[in-house]
Amino acid sequence: MSCLWLASVMVLLSARCFAVEEKPFLYSPVSEVPEWRLLEGYQGTLSQEEFKERLQRIFDPKGALGAYLEMNESAVVVFRDREKTQPLFRLRFAEPTSAPRAELAPLALADPTQPLLGKVICLDPGHIGGDWADIEERTFRIGRDRPVVEGELNLQTCRLLAERLSAAGAKVVWTHEGFAPTTEVRPADLYPEAIEYLLQDPGNRRLPRISMNGLIRWNAELLFYRSAEIQARARRVNEELRPDFSLCLHYNAAPWGSPGRASLTSVSRVVLFSHGSYTASELAYDDQKFNLFRKLLENSTPSELAIGGAIGQQFKEKWGVPPENYAGSGYAHASGASPYVWHRNLIANRLFRGPVIFVEGPYMNDRSTYGWIQAGAYEGSRMVAGRDRQNIFREYADRVADGVLQWARTQAGSSRAFTNYSP
Numbered sequence: 001m002s003c004l005w006l007a008s009v010m011v012l013l014s015a016r017c018f019a020v021e022e023k024p025f026l027y028s029p030v031s032e033v034p035e036w037r038l039l040e041g042y043q044g045t046l047s048q049e050e051f052k053e054r055l056q057r058i059f060d061p062k063g064a065l066g067a068y069l070e071m072n073e074s075a076v077v078v079f080r081d082r083e084k085t086q087p088l089f090r091l092r093f094a095e096p097t098s099a100p101r102a103e104l105a106p107l108a109l110a111d112p113t114q115p116l117l118g119k120v121i122c123l124d125p126g127h128i129g130g131d132w133a134d135i136e137e138r139t140f141r142i143g144r145d146r147p148v149v150e151g152e153l154n155l156q157t158c159r160l161l162a163e164r165l166s167a168a169g170a171k172v173v174w175t176h177e178g179f180a181p182t183t184e185v186r187p188a189d190l191y192p193e194a195i196e197y198l199l200q201d202p203g204n205r206r207l208p209r210i211s212m213n214g215l216i217r218w219n220a221e222l223l224f225y226r227s228a229e230i231q232a233r234a235r236r237v238n239e240e241l242r243p244d245f246s247l248c249l250h251y252n253a254a255p256w257g258s259p260g261r262a263s264l265t266s267v268s269r270v271v272l273f274s275h276g277s278y279t280a281s282e283l284a285y286d287d288q289k290f291n292l293f294r295k296l297l298e299n300s301t302p303s304e305l306a307i308g309g310a311i312g313q314q315f316k317e318k319w320g321v322p323p324e325n326y327a328g329s330g331y332a333h334a335s336g337a338s339p340y341v342w343h344r345n346l347i348a349n350r351l352f353r354g355p356v357i358f359v360e361g362p363y364m365n366d367r368s369t370y371g372w373i374q375a376g377a378y379e380g381s382r383m384v385a386g387r388d389r390q391n392i393f394r395e396y397a398d399r400v401a402d403g404v405l406q407w408a409r410t411q412a413g414s415s416r417a418f419t420n421y422s423p
Protein backbone atom coordinates (compact mmCIF):
# COMPACT_ATOMS: atom_id res chain seq x y z
CA MET A 1 0.00 0.00 0.00
CA SER A 2 2.79 2.40 0.84
CA CYS A 3 4.30 1.84 -2.65
CA LEU A 4 1.06 2.97 -4.19
CA TRP A 5 0.99 5.96 -1.92
CA LEU A 6 4.59 6.80 -2.75
CA ALA A 7 3.83 6.59 -6.47
CA SER A 8 0.96 9.05 -6.04
CA VAL A 9 3.21 11.36 -4.09
CA MET A 10 5.86 11.25 -6.83
CA VAL A 11 3.27 12.04 -9.49
CA LEU A 12 2.02 14.98 -7.47
CA LEU A 13 5.53 16.19 -6.71
CA SER A 14 6.53 16.17 -10.36
CA ALA A 15 3.28 17.88 -11.31
CA ARG A 16 4.01 20.55 -8.72
CA CYS A 17 7.54 21.11 -10.05
CA PHE A 18 6.34 21.68 -13.61
CA ALA A 19 3.26 23.69 -12.72
CA VAL A 20 4.81 25.94 -10.12
CA GLU A 21 5.10 29.00 -12.38
CA GLU A 22 1.47 29.51 -13.31
CA LYS A 23 -0.19 27.82 -10.33
CA PRO A 24 -1.54 30.09 -7.61
CA PHE A 25 -0.42 29.29 -4.12
CA LEU A 26 -3.61 28.20 -2.39
CA TYR A 27 -4.29 27.64 1.26
CA SER A 28 -6.53 24.69 0.61
CA PRO A 29 -6.18 22.47 -2.45
CA VAL A 30 -9.93 22.52 -3.02
CA SER A 31 -10.09 26.33 -2.96
CA GLU A 32 -11.22 28.22 -6.01
CA VAL A 33 -8.56 30.21 -7.83
CA PRO A 34 -8.87 33.87 -6.82
CA GLU A 35 -10.40 36.08 -9.49
CA TRP A 36 -8.91 39.47 -8.70
CA ARG A 37 -10.84 41.16 -11.51
CA LEU A 38 -13.95 40.80 -9.32
CA LEU A 39 -12.52 43.64 -7.24
CA GLU A 40 -12.18 46.10 -10.13
CA GLY A 41 -15.53 47.68 -9.23
CA TYR A 42 -13.98 48.94 -5.99
CA GLN A 43 -11.30 51.03 -7.73
CA GLY A 44 -11.17 54.53 -6.28
CA THR A 45 -13.84 53.84 -3.65
CA LEU A 46 -11.83 54.31 -0.48
CA SER A 47 -8.95 56.48 0.61
CA GLN A 48 -5.54 55.29 1.71
CA GLU A 49 -6.45 56.30 5.27
CA GLU A 50 -9.63 54.20 5.22
CA PHE A 51 -7.74 51.26 3.74
CA LYS A 52 -5.00 51.41 6.39
CA GLU A 53 -7.51 51.88 9.20
CA ARG A 54 -9.62 48.84 8.22
CA LEU A 55 -6.54 46.73 7.65
CA GLN A 56 -5.05 47.51 11.05
CA ARG A 57 -8.24 47.44 13.12
CA ILE A 58 -10.00 44.43 11.59
CA PHE A 59 -8.03 42.23 9.23
CA ASP A 60 -4.34 42.42 9.98
CA PRO A 61 -3.69 43.81 13.47
CA LYS A 62 -0.10 42.56 13.48
CA GLY A 63 0.81 44.09 10.14
CA ALA A 64 1.81 40.81 8.48
CA LEU A 65 0.34 41.77 5.10
CA GLY A 66 2.77 44.69 4.88
CA ALA A 67 5.48 42.30 3.67
CA TYR A 68 3.43 41.77 0.48
CA LEU A 69 2.31 45.38 -0.10
CA GLU A 70 3.73 48.35 -1.91
CA MET A 71 1.75 51.44 -1.04
CA ASN A 72 1.82 55.12 -1.82
CA GLU A 73 -0.88 57.75 -1.51
CA SER A 74 -2.46 56.91 -4.85
CA ALA A 75 -2.51 53.08 -4.80
CA VAL A 76 -1.57 49.84 -3.10
CA VAL A 77 -0.20 46.79 -4.94
CA VAL A 78 -0.43 43.35 -3.33
CA PHE A 79 2.20 40.80 -4.34
CA ARG A 80 2.23 37.02 -4.16
CA ASP A 81 5.75 36.99 -2.73
CA ARG A 82 7.71 38.87 -0.11
CA GLU A 83 10.31 39.76 -2.74
CA LYS A 84 7.50 41.67 -4.46
CA THR A 85 8.20 40.30 -7.92
CA GLN A 86 4.74 38.85 -8.71
CA PRO A 87 1.97 41.47 -8.46
CA LEU A 88 -1.56 40.14 -7.90
CA PHE A 89 -3.71 43.28 -7.78
CA ARG A 90 -3.45 47.06 -7.75
CA LEU A 91 -6.07 49.07 -5.87
CA ARG A 92 -6.32 52.75 -6.71
CA PHE A 93 -7.29 54.89 -3.73
CA ALA A 94 -9.93 57.60 -3.72
CA GLU A 95 -8.51 61.09 -4.11
CA PRO A 96 -7.25 62.29 -0.72
CA THR A 97 -8.97 65.64 -1.33
CA SER A 98 -12.43 64.15 -1.89
CA ALA A 99 -14.87 64.92 0.88
CA PRO A 100 -15.68 62.05 3.24
CA ARG A 101 -18.83 60.32 2.19
CA ALA A 102 -21.62 61.07 4.63
CA GLU A 103 -23.45 58.09 6.07
CA LEU A 104 -27.01 58.10 4.79
CA ALA A 105 -29.39 58.88 7.59
CA PRO A 106 -32.32 56.48 7.82
CA LEU A 107 -35.34 57.92 6.01
CA ALA A 108 -37.64 56.08 8.39
CA LEU A 109 -37.06 53.56 11.10
CA ALA A 110 -38.10 49.97 10.55
CA ASP A 111 -41.69 49.00 11.21
CA PRO A 112 -41.59 48.10 14.94
CA THR A 113 -43.91 45.10 14.52
CA GLN A 114 -42.09 43.77 11.43
CA PRO A 115 -38.57 45.18 11.82
CA LEU A 116 -37.08 42.62 9.42
CA LEU A 117 -39.49 43.30 6.57
CA GLY A 118 -37.61 43.24 3.26
CA LYS A 119 -34.55 41.51 4.76
CA VAL A 120 -33.22 38.20 3.47
CA ILE A 121 -31.46 36.30 6.26
CA CYS A 122 -29.46 33.17 5.58
CA LEU A 123 -29.22 30.53 8.31
CA ASP A 124 -26.19 28.26 8.29
CA PRO A 125 -26.60 25.53 10.94
CA GLY A 126 -23.01 24.45 11.65
CA HIS A 127 -21.80 21.00 10.53
CA ILE A 128 -23.71 18.30 8.68
CA GLY A 129 -24.78 15.85 11.40
CA GLY A 130 -26.72 12.68 10.65
CA ASP A 131 -24.57 9.96 9.08
CA TRP A 132 -21.63 12.37 8.92
CA ALA A 133 -21.49 13.33 12.61
CA ASP A 134 -18.81 10.78 13.50
CA ILE A 135 -16.30 11.83 10.85
CA GLU A 136 -16.98 15.49 11.67
CA GLU A 137 -15.88 14.71 15.24
CA ARG A 138 -18.74 16.84 16.59
CA THR A 139 -20.53 14.19 18.63
CA PHE A 140 -20.03 12.51 21.99
CA ARG A 141 -21.94 10.23 24.30
CA ILE A 142 -21.85 9.66 28.02
CA GLY A 143 -22.85 6.21 29.23
CA ARG A 144 -26.32 5.30 28.01
CA ASP A 145 -27.41 8.92 27.61
CA ARG A 146 -28.67 10.22 24.32
CA PRO A 147 -25.66 11.06 22.09
CA VAL A 148 -24.96 14.78 21.76
CA VAL A 149 -24.64 15.57 18.04
CA GLU A 150 -23.80 19.20 17.41
CA GLY A 151 -25.11 19.28 13.82
CA GLU A 152 -28.54 18.20 15.09
CA LEU A 153 -28.62 20.75 17.93
CA ASN A 154 -27.68 23.50 15.47
CA LEU A 155 -30.44 22.57 13.03
CA GLN A 156 -33.09 22.22 15.76
CA THR A 157 -32.17 25.66 17.10
CA CYS A 158 -32.13 27.24 13.63
CA ARG A 159 -35.66 25.97 12.89
CA LEU A 160 -36.99 27.86 15.92
CA LEU A 161 -34.86 30.87 15.00
CA ALA A 162 -36.32 30.82 11.47
CA GLU A 163 -39.86 31.02 12.92
CA ARG A 164 -38.98 34.07 14.98
CA LEU A 165 -37.22 35.86 12.10
CA SER A 166 -40.03 35.09 9.65
CA ALA A 167 -42.63 36.36 12.12
CA ALA A 168 -40.69 39.65 12.19
CA GLY A 169 -40.94 39.94 8.40
CA ALA A 170 -37.67 38.38 7.21
CA LYS A 171 -37.35 36.01 4.29
CA VAL A 172 -35.30 33.14 5.72
CA VAL A 173 -33.08 31.11 3.43
CA TRP A 174 -30.79 28.19 4.31
CA THR A 175 -27.35 26.92 3.33
CA HIS A 176 -28.73 23.45 4.15
CA GLU A 177 -31.71 22.22 6.08
CA GLY A 178 -31.19 18.56 6.73
CA PHE A 179 -28.45 16.06 7.41
CA ALA A 180 -27.19 15.75 3.84
CA PRO A 181 -24.01 17.47 2.65
CA THR A 182 -24.38 20.49 0.36
CA THR A 183 -21.31 19.48 -1.62
CA GLU A 184 -21.54 16.64 -4.11
CA VAL A 185 -17.93 15.70 -3.39
CA ARG A 186 -17.32 12.81 -0.97
CA PRO A 187 -14.22 11.97 1.10
CA ALA A 188 -13.23 9.19 -1.31
CA ASP A 189 -12.97 11.78 -4.11
CA LEU A 190 -10.44 13.81 -2.16
CA TYR A 191 -7.53 11.39 -1.64
CA PRO A 192 -5.23 13.12 -4.18
CA GLU A 193 -5.97 16.49 -2.60
CA ALA A 194 -5.41 15.01 0.85
CA ILE A 195 -1.93 13.85 -0.16
CA GLU A 196 -1.16 17.23 -1.68
CA TYR A 197 -2.45 18.94 1.45
CA LEU A 198 -0.07 16.88 3.59
CA LEU A 199 2.84 17.73 1.29
CA GLN A 200 2.03 21.40 1.10
CA ASP A 201 2.16 22.13 4.77
CA PRO A 202 3.02 19.04 6.82
CA GLY A 203 3.89 21.02 9.95
CA ASN A 204 0.39 22.45 10.15
CA ARG A 205 -1.56 19.19 9.98
CA ARG A 206 -2.61 17.27 13.03
CA LEU A 207 -0.64 14.03 13.04
CA PRO A 208 -2.52 11.42 15.03
CA ARG A 209 -0.65 8.19 15.70
CA ILE A 210 -2.13 6.30 12.79
CA SER A 211 -0.86 4.72 9.60
CA MET A 212 -0.08 6.85 6.56
CA ASN A 213 -3.21 5.51 4.87
CA GLY A 214 -5.24 6.41 7.93
CA LEU A 215 -3.70 9.87 7.92
CA ILE A 216 -4.59 10.40 4.27
CA ARG A 217 -8.16 9.23 4.90
CA TRP A 218 -8.43 11.52 7.92
CA ASN A 219 -7.25 14.46 5.79
CA ALA A 220 -9.63 13.56 2.96
CA GLU A 221 -12.50 13.59 5.47
CA LEU A 222 -11.33 16.93 6.85
CA LEU A 223 -11.18 18.40 3.34
CA PHE A 224 -14.68 17.04 2.71
CA TYR A 225 -16.55 18.37 5.73
CA ARG A 226 -14.54 21.51 6.21
CA SER A 227 -13.25 22.79 2.85
CA ALA A 228 -15.51 21.24 0.21
CA GLU A 229 -18.71 21.46 2.26
CA ILE A 230 -18.24 25.09 3.37
CA GLN A 231 -17.23 26.07 -0.17
CA ALA A 232 -20.39 24.50 -1.57
CA ARG A 233 -22.43 26.44 1.00
CA ALA A 234 -20.56 29.62 0.05
CA ARG A 235 -21.41 29.12 -3.63
CA ARG A 236 -25.08 28.75 -2.69
CA VAL A 237 -24.97 31.89 -0.53
CA ASN A 238 -23.07 34.00 -3.08
CA GLU A 239 -24.69 32.84 -6.29
CA GLU A 240 -28.27 31.90 -5.37
CA LEU A 241 -29.34 33.17 -1.96
CA ARG A 242 -27.64 36.60 -1.80
CA PRO A 243 -28.87 37.40 1.71
CA ASP A 244 -28.59 40.72 3.53
CA PHE A 245 -26.63 38.82 6.17
CA SER A 246 -25.89 35.26 7.30
CA LEU A 247 -26.05 33.70 10.75
CA CYS A 248 -23.76 30.68 11.27
CA LEU A 249 -24.97 28.93 14.40
CA HIS A 250 -23.00 26.49 16.56
CA TYR A 251 -22.87 25.02 20.04
CA ASN A 252 -19.39 25.19 21.52
CA ALA A 253 -17.53 22.71 23.72
CA ALA A 254 -14.44 22.31 25.80
CA PRO A 255 -12.21 19.43 24.62
CA TRP A 256 -14.11 16.29 25.58
CA GLY A 257 -11.47 13.59 25.22
CA SER A 258 -12.40 10.51 23.24
CA PRO A 259 -15.98 10.40 21.91
CA GLY A 260 -16.66 7.16 23.78
CA ARG A 261 -15.35 8.44 27.12
CA ALA A 262 -16.32 12.08 27.02
CA SER A 263 -15.91 14.16 30.15
CA LEU A 264 -17.99 17.07 31.43
CA THR A 265 -16.69 20.43 32.62
CA SER A 266 -18.21 23.20 34.67
CA VAL A 267 -17.48 26.11 32.41
CA SER A 268 -19.52 27.77 29.71
CA ARG A 269 -18.79 30.79 27.60
CA VAL A 270 -20.27 32.20 24.42
CA VAL A 271 -18.71 34.19 21.61
CA LEU A 272 -19.61 35.87 18.32
CA PHE A 273 -17.12 36.10 15.48
CA SER A 274 -16.84 38.87 12.93
CA HIS A 275 -14.47 38.24 10.03
CA GLY A 276 -10.85 39.39 10.34
CA SER A 277 -7.63 38.68 12.24
CA TYR A 278 -5.66 36.94 9.48
CA THR A 279 -2.47 35.27 10.71
CA ALA A 280 0.94 35.70 9.08
CA SER A 281 0.97 32.06 7.94
CA GLU A 282 -2.48 32.43 6.32
CA LEU A 283 -1.40 35.57 4.49
CA ALA A 284 1.31 33.66 2.61
CA TYR A 285 -1.47 32.25 0.40
CA ASP A 286 -3.08 33.86 -2.65
CA ASP A 287 -6.65 32.92 -1.75
CA GLN A 288 -6.30 34.37 1.75
CA LYS A 289 -4.92 37.66 0.41
CA PHE A 290 -7.75 37.81 -2.12
CA ASN A 291 -10.44 37.20 0.48
CA LEU A 292 -8.93 39.76 2.83
CA PHE A 293 -9.12 42.37 0.06
CA ARG A 294 -12.63 41.36 -0.92
CA LYS A 295 -13.89 41.52 2.67
CA LEU A 296 -12.09 44.79 3.40
CA LEU A 297 -13.60 46.42 0.31
CA GLU A 298 -17.06 44.94 0.84
CA ASN A 299 -17.14 46.58 4.29
CA SER A 300 -19.45 44.16 6.04
CA THR A 301 -17.74 44.69 9.38
CA PRO A 302 -19.98 47.49 10.74
CA SER A 303 -23.05 45.27 10.28
CA GLU A 304 -21.29 42.23 11.77
CA LEU A 305 -20.29 44.21 14.86
CA ALA A 306 -23.71 45.81 15.31
CA ILE A 307 -25.67 42.56 14.95
CA GLY A 308 -23.11 40.48 16.87
CA GLY A 309 -22.97 43.04 19.67
CA ALA A 310 -26.77 43.03 19.98
CA ILE A 311 -26.83 39.22 20.26
CA GLY A 312 -23.98 39.30 22.79
CA GLN A 313 -26.01 41.75 24.89
CA GLN A 314 -28.88 39.22 24.99
CA PHE A 315 -26.53 36.45 26.16
CA LYS A 316 -25.30 38.74 28.89
CA GLU A 317 -28.69 40.00 30.07
CA LYS A 318 -30.74 36.78 29.84
CA TRP A 319 -28.14 34.09 30.53
CA GLY A 320 -25.32 35.91 32.27
CA VAL A 321 -22.82 33.70 30.42
CA PRO A 322 -19.41 35.40 30.11
CA PRO A 323 -17.67 35.87 26.76
CA GLU A 324 -14.67 33.89 25.58
CA ASN A 325 -11.31 35.61 25.90
CA TYR A 326 -8.94 35.02 22.99
CA ALA A 327 -6.37 37.63 24.01
CA GLY A 328 -2.95 36.23 23.16
CA SER A 329 -4.41 33.38 21.06
CA GLY A 330 -2.69 34.64 17.91
CA TYR A 331 -5.75 33.83 15.76
CA ALA A 332 -8.47 36.12 17.10
CA HIS A 333 -8.53 39.65 18.48
CA ALA A 334 -11.07 41.78 20.36
CA SER A 335 -13.38 43.83 18.15
CA GLY A 336 -13.64 46.65 20.67
CA ALA A 337 -17.34 46.89 19.83
CA SER A 338 -18.51 44.37 22.45
CA PRO A 339 -16.64 41.98 24.76
CA TYR A 340 -18.66 39.18 23.13
CA VAL A 341 -17.52 39.92 19.56
CA TRP A 342 -14.06 38.90 18.34
CA HIS A 343 -12.49 39.05 14.90
CA ARG A 344 -11.52 35.67 13.50
CA ASN A 345 -10.80 34.23 10.07
CA LEU A 346 -13.04 31.18 9.58
CA ILE A 347 -13.83 29.48 6.27
CA ALA A 348 -17.52 30.42 6.33
CA ASN A 349 -17.07 34.08 7.24
CA ARG A 350 -14.21 34.36 4.77
CA LEU A 351 -16.09 32.87 1.81
CA PHE A 352 -19.71 33.97 2.35
CA ARG A 353 -20.23 37.43 0.87
CA GLY A 354 -22.06 40.06 2.88
CA PRO A 355 -22.06 40.28 6.67
CA VAL A 356 -21.64 36.96 8.49
CA ILE A 357 -22.35 36.68 12.20
CA PHE A 358 -20.82 33.52 13.54
CA VAL A 359 -22.52 32.48 16.82
CA GLU A 360 -20.80 30.00 19.15
CA GLY A 361 -23.38 29.09 21.80
CA PRO A 362 -23.10 27.30 25.14
CA TYR A 363 -20.66 24.47 25.84
CA MET A 364 -22.37 21.15 25.12
CA ASN A 365 -20.20 19.45 27.74
CA ASP A 366 -20.74 21.97 30.49
CA ARG A 367 -22.53 20.04 33.27
CA SER A 368 -25.68 22.16 33.44
CA THR A 369 -25.89 22.69 29.67
CA TYR A 370 -25.47 18.95 29.15
CA GLY A 371 -28.44 18.26 31.43
CA TRP A 372 -30.44 20.92 29.62
CA ILE A 373 -29.67 19.28 26.24
CA GLN A 374 -30.56 15.83 27.62
CA ALA A 375 -33.95 17.20 28.76
CA GLY A 376 -34.80 17.65 25.05
CA ALA A 377 -37.43 19.87 23.43
CA TYR A 378 -39.92 19.91 26.31
CA GLU A 379 -42.98 22.18 26.34
CA GLY A 380 -43.21 25.17 28.68
CA SER A 381 -40.59 25.62 31.35
CA ARG A 382 -38.74 23.44 33.88
CA MET A 383 -36.18 23.89 36.59
CA VAL A 384 -32.71 23.44 35.06
CA ALA A 385 -29.64 23.92 37.28
CA GLY A 386 -31.76 25.92 39.73
CA ARG A 387 -33.38 28.19 37.14
CA ASP A 388 -36.78 28.12 35.49
CA ARG A 389 -36.05 27.62 31.83
CA GLN A 390 -37.61 26.83 28.50
CA ASN A 391 -35.93 24.13 26.46
CA ILE A 392 -32.40 24.99 25.34
CA PHE A 393 -33.25 25.17 21.63
CA ARG A 394 -36.03 27.67 22.28
CA GLU A 395 -33.90 29.79 24.60
CA TYR A 396 -30.85 29.85 22.31
CA ALA A 397 -33.03 30.72 19.30
CA ASP A 398 -34.75 33.48 21.31
CA ARG A 399 -31.44 35.03 22.43
CA VAL A 400 -30.26 35.25 18.80
CA ALA A 401 -33.64 36.42 17.45
CA ASP A 402 -34.05 39.07 20.15
CA GLY A 403 -30.56 40.41 19.38
CA VAL A 404 -31.29 40.59 15.65
CA LEU A 405 -34.63 42.33 16.30
CA GLN A 406 -33.04 44.74 18.72
CA TRP A 407 -30.53 45.69 16.02
CA ALA A 408 -33.18 45.86 13.27
CA ARG A 409 -35.31 48.35 15.20
CA THR A 410 -32.50 50.87 14.87
CA GLN A 411 -32.21 50.38 11.09
CA ALA A 412 -33.92 52.12 8.21
CA GLY A 413 -36.90 50.24 6.82
CA SER A 414 -35.96 47.85 4.01
CA SER A 415 -32.70 49.61 3.01
CA ARG A 416 -29.63 47.41 2.77
CA ALA A 417 -27.38 47.85 5.76
CA PHE A 418 -24.12 47.25 3.93
CA THR A 419 -22.92 48.69 0.67
CA ASN A 420 -22.70 46.20 -2.15
CA TYR A 421 -21.74 42.80 -3.39
CA SER A 422 -18.91 42.49 -5.83
CA PRO A 423 -20.33 41.46 -9.21
Ligand SMILES: [Zn+2]
Binding pocket: 126, 127, 138, 150, 250, 251, 252
Ligand atom coordinates in the same frame (compact mmCIF):
# COMPACT_ATOMS: atom_id res chain seq x y z
ZN1 LIG B 1 -19.62 23.78 15.65
